[in-house]
Amino acid sequence: MPLSVEIEFSGGAELLFNKIKKHKIELPDKMGVANTWTIRDLIGWIKENLLCERPELFVQGESVRPGILVMINNIDWDLVGGLDYVINNNDTILFISTLHGG
Amino acid sequence: MAALAESKVLEREEIGRYGRQLILPEWGVQGQLKMKSASVLIVGAGGLGCPAAQYLAAAGIGHLGVVDYDSVEVSNLHRQILHTEGRVGVTKVSSAQESIQSLNSKVKVTPHHLVLNSTNALNIIKDYDVILDASDNVATRYLLNDSCVLLKKPLVSGSALRFEGQLTVYNYKGGPCYRCLFPCPPPPHCVTNCSEGGVVGVVPGVIGSLQALEAMKIITDIGDSMISKLLLFDGFSGTFRHIKLRERNPECSICGDDPIIKELIDYEQFCGSKPNDKERQKELLTENQRISCADYKALLDEGVPHLLLDVREPVEYDICHLPHSHNIPLSQLQKSKDILSLLNTPLSDDNKRVFVICRRGNDSQVAVHLLEESVSNLQLSVSDIKGGLTEWSHSIDKNFPLY
Ligand SMILES: [Zn+2]
Numbered sequence: 001m002p003l004s005v006e007i008e009f010s011g012g013a014e015l016l017f018n019k020i021k022k023h024k025i026e027l028p029d030k031m032g033v034a035n036t037w038t039i040r041d042l043i044g045w046i047k048e049n050l051l052c053e054r055p056e057l058f059v060q061g062e063s064v065r066p067g068i069l070v071m072i073n074n075i076d077w078d079l080v081g082g083l084d085y086v087i088n089n090n091d092t093i094l095f096i097s098t099l100h101g102g
Numbered sequence: 103m104a105a106l107a108e109s110k111v112l113e114r115e116e117i118g119r120y121g122r123q124l125i126l127p128e129w130g131v132q133g134q135l136k137m138k139s140a141s142v143l144i145v146g147a148g149g150l151g152c153p154a155a156q157y158l159a160a161a162g163i164g165h166l167g168v169v170d171y172d173s174v175e176v177s178n179l180h181r182q183i184l185h186t187e188g189r190v191g192v193t194k195v196s197s198a199q200e201s202i203q204s205l206n207s208k209v210k211v212t213p214h215h216l217v218l219n220s221t222n223a224l225n226i227i228k229d230y231d232v233i234l235d236a237s238d239n240v241a242t243r244y245l246l247n248d249s250c251v252l253l254k255k256p257l258v259s260g261s262a263l264r265f266e267g268q269l270t271v272y273n274y275k276g277g278p279c280y281r282c283l284f285p286c287p288p289p290p291h292c293v294t295n296c297s298e299g300g301v302v303g304v305v306p307g308v309i310g311s312l313q314a315l316e317a318m319k320i321i322t323d324i325g326d327s328m329i330s331k332l333l334l335f336d337g338f339s340g341t342f343r344h345i346k347l348r349e350r351n352p353e354c355s356i357c358g359d360d361p362i363i364k365e366l367i368d369y370e371q372f373c374g375s376k377p378n379d380k381e382r383q384k385e386l387l388t389e390n391q392r393i394s395c396a397d398y399k400a401l402l403d404e405g406v407p408h409l410l411l412d413v414r415e416p417v418e419y420d421i422c423h424l425p426h427s428h429n430i431p432l433s434q435l436q437k438s439k440d441i442l443s444l445l446n447t448p449l450s451d452d453n454k455r456v457f458v459i460c461r462r463g464n465d466s467q468v469a470v471h472l473l474e475e476s477v478s479n480l481q482l483s484v485s486d487i488k489g490g491l492t493e494w495s496h497s498i499d500k501n502f503p504l505y
Contacts, residue, residue, distance in 0.1 A: 010334060011266055012294060021339075053437060057292050067288025069332075071345050078348040096334065096345075098284070099261035099268050101296040102150040102238040102306060 003027040003037060003089050007046065011097035013068060018052050025050070027087070039070065040083040042093065058095075069096045106139045106164045106210070116208075120162050133322040134162060140321040141165035143230035145218060145246060147172075147194040149181035149296070149306030150236035150260045150313060155198055156184060157314035159206045163321075166202060167230055169214040170194040177505070181303030218242060220366035223249045232317045235259040236310060238295060240287050241369040241376065247272060247280035248366055251357045258316045258328075260309040263299050265338035267309035270328050270347065271316055273357065277329035282351040290375040305337045386467040391474075393485045395493050398457060402426075408455040409445075413469045418461065422491070422503045432465045432472075441476040449482075456484045463490035 007023040014021045027037050027045065037045075040062050047059050057065065063083060064070060070077040071094040072085055087093070112120075112134055123129050142158055144151045147170040155166055173193050174185040184201035185194065195213035202211050214226055227233060227249045235246050235257055243259070250257040256274035261267065273279045312333070319325040332345040356363045370376055393401075401408065412419055412427040419429045430444055438444055449456070456473065460466040466486040473484045487494070495502040 010336065011268070012263065012299070053433075056289075065289065065292060066286035067284065067292060069283065069345075074344070075346045076348045079346070094345075096268075096332075097292075098288070099263045099266060100238065100240050100243065100293055101263040101299065101301060102146050102148050102236050102261055 001089075002029060003087060003091075005042075005087060005090070006092040007042075007050070008092065008094040009097075010094065011099050013058065013095050013097040016053055016058050017050055023050060037087040038083060039072070039077060039081075039085045039087065039093070042087060043083075064095065067098050069098060070094070071096065106141065109135050109138045111135075112138075116162070123161065128324045129322065133324065136322050137162045137318065138164045140232070141167065141230045142232045142234060142317050142321075143167040143169065143227060144234045144236055145169045145242065146236035146238060147182070147184065147198040148178065148236065148238060149262060149301065149303065150310035151234070152182045152184040152198065153307045153310035154234055154236055154260075154314040154317070155202055156205065157311055158317060159202045159209045161314070161318060162206070163209055165210040165212065165230075167212040167214060167226070168195050168198050168202075169216065169218050169226065170198075171215065171217040177297075181301060181306055183303075183307070218245060220245065220368060223366060224253060227255060228253055230255070232320050233257050234313050234317060236313065239375065240293055241373040243280060244287065244372060245366065245369045248356050248363060251279050251281075252365070256320050256327075258313045258320070260306070260313045262306035262309050263294060263296060263301055265302055265305055265336060267305045267335040267337070269309050269312050269316070269333040269335070270331060271320070274320065274327055274329055276350060277327075278348060278350045279354060279357040281356050282348065282354045285355065287373040290373065293375065302337060305335065308335055308337070384464040384467055387470055387486055391470055391485055392467075392488050393457065394488050395498050398487050399498050406455070408457055409449050411456055411458045411469070413458055413460050413465050418505075421505055424459070424491075424494070427459065432460070432469050435469055435472050441473065445473075445477070454482050456482055457487055458484065459487045459494075460490045462492045463488050466490060 005025055005027060007025055009017055009021055029035060043059060043064060047055055051058060059065060072080055073092055077085060112131060120134050124131060124134055140163060142163055144155050147168050155168060158166060174190050174197050176190055178185055184198045189197040193215050195215045199211045199213050202209060216222060223245055233246060233250055233255050235243060237243060246257060250273050257272040259272055260269050316328055319327060330347045330349060332347050334343040334345060350357060352359045355361060410424060410427040412423055412429050413432040415431045416429060435441060458466040458469045470484050470486045492504060495504050
C-alpha cells in the first residue's frame with residue numbers, strides 16, 4: 001500500500017517548492033527492502049521529486065540544513081525519533097524555515 | 103543601575119489609568135504592582151520592538167530599556183510604528199523613547215544606542231528582568247540566547263518576514279534555549295532579511311504585541327508561557343498554529359548539564375555574518391567583468407549598442423526600471439535549460455554587449471556568471487553594473503526611486 005502524506009513548507013521554505021505550501025503526496029511501496037519510509041528516506045525523496053531549485057538551501061547530507069525545524073503532526077521531530085521516525089499513513093510533515101527578521 | 107523600588111500600593115491615578123486590566127481577577131492589584139516594579143529590555147526598536155514597547159508602556163511597565171544602533175529611515179515607517187516622518191535620521195532609541203514617554207510619562211526609559219556584542223551584552227542585560235529578542239539577525243539571536251542563559255533571564259523571542267511570524271519563549275522555567283533547538287547556525291546564504299525578503303508591517307506588529315503579552319505573563323506569573331511551544335502566524339492564510347517543541351537538551355552546549363560554553367563567544371565568526379539587517383555586498387566577479395554606473399552612463403550617452411538586462415523579479419521591475427532595460431529575472435535564468443533562447447528576442451546580431459543590472463549589484467554578478475557559462479561560444483561581452491539601481495540613484499539620477 002502506498003502511503004499518503006501531507007508535506008507542508010513554511011517560513012520561506014516553500015519558495016524552493018514553486019511557492020506551494022501544501023503538497024499531498026503518495027510514497028510508493030518499496031521493492032525488496034523493509035517496506036517502511038523514515039523521515040531520512042522522505043528527505044531524499046523530496047530532494048529528488050519535489051525540490052525545484054537550489055537543494056543546498058534545503059538539504060545538508062541526509063538531513064535538512066541547520067535552521068530548518070521538522071514537525072511531525074505538529075510535534076517536534078526530535079521528540080519522535082528524528083530522521084529515524086517511521087512515517088504512517090496520513091501523517092502531516094511540516095518543514096519550517098526559521099525566520100530572523102524583525 | 104539601581105533596581106526599581108518595590109511598590110506596595112497603587113496611586114489614585116494609576117487605579118484610574120489601569121482600571122480595565124486591574125479588574126481582571128488574574129491580573130488585579132498584585133499584577134499591576136509587579137508590572138510597576140519590573141524592567142524589560144527590548145533588543146531592536148524595529149517592527150517587533152515598536153509594538154512590544156508600546157503595549158508594555160501602555161500597560162504600566164516600570165522600566166523599559168531599548169537597544170538599537172540604527173537611525174530611522176523612511177522605509178522603516180510602514181512597520182516601526184513608534185517612529186515618525188519628522189524623526190527620520192534620528193536614532194531609533196531616542197525616537198522610541200520620545201514616543202514611549204508621550205504615551206506614558208511614568209515609564210522609565212533607558213536608551214542604549216549601540217551594537218550589542220560579546221563585550222557589552224552581559225553588563226546591559228543583567229539589569230533587566232525579562233529580555234525581548236526583537237532583533238533582525240542570527241548573530242544577535244545567539245548572543246542574546248547565551249547572555250540570557252548565563253544570567254538566568256527569560257528570553258521572549260519573536261521574528262517576522264513576508265507574511266509570516268514566529269514566537270516562542272526560551273530559557274524559562276526549565277524549558278529549552280535557542281541552542282537546544284538550533285545547535286548550529288544556518289549557512290549565511292540561507293538567511294533572508296526584511297530588506298531583501300520584504301515584510302507586511304502588520305505581521306511584526308502581531309508578533310511584537312504577543313511578545314509584550316508573553317513578557318507581561320512572565321512578570322505577573324500568570325497563564326501559560328510559550329515554553330517548549332512555537333507559535334506560527336501566517337498572515338497570508340490567516341492562520342495561527344501551535345507546535346510542540348522539544349524539552350531542554352541536557353547536552354546543550356550552553357544550557358546543558360555540563361555546558362561547553364561558559365562565557366560569550368564571537369558571534370559574527372560563529373554565524374559567519376554581521377549583526378545587521380543591511381545588505382551584504384558580493385564580490386563574485388573580477389574588475390574587467392564589471393562596469394561602474396558612471397562608465398555605463400557614458401556608453402549610454404554615446405549611443406553604443408547594447409542590451410541592458412534587469413534580473414530582478416517582475417514585482418520589483420514594476421516598481422521602477424530604466425526605460426531601455428529588458429527584464430529576465432535571475433530565478434528564470436537559473437531554472438532555464440536554454441538561456442540562449444531567452445536572450446534571442448532582445449539580442450540582435452550587431453549588439454554583442456550585454457550589461458546586467460539589479461537592485462544592489464549582487465544578483466547581477468550571479469547572472470553574469472551564469473550567462474558567461476552558457477553563452478561562451480557567442481562571443482558576447484557580459485558585464486555587471488556595480489552597485490545596481492541603488493548606486494544609479496545615488497550617483498547618476500537622484501530622481502530614480504529607491505525601495
Ligand atoms: Zn540549550
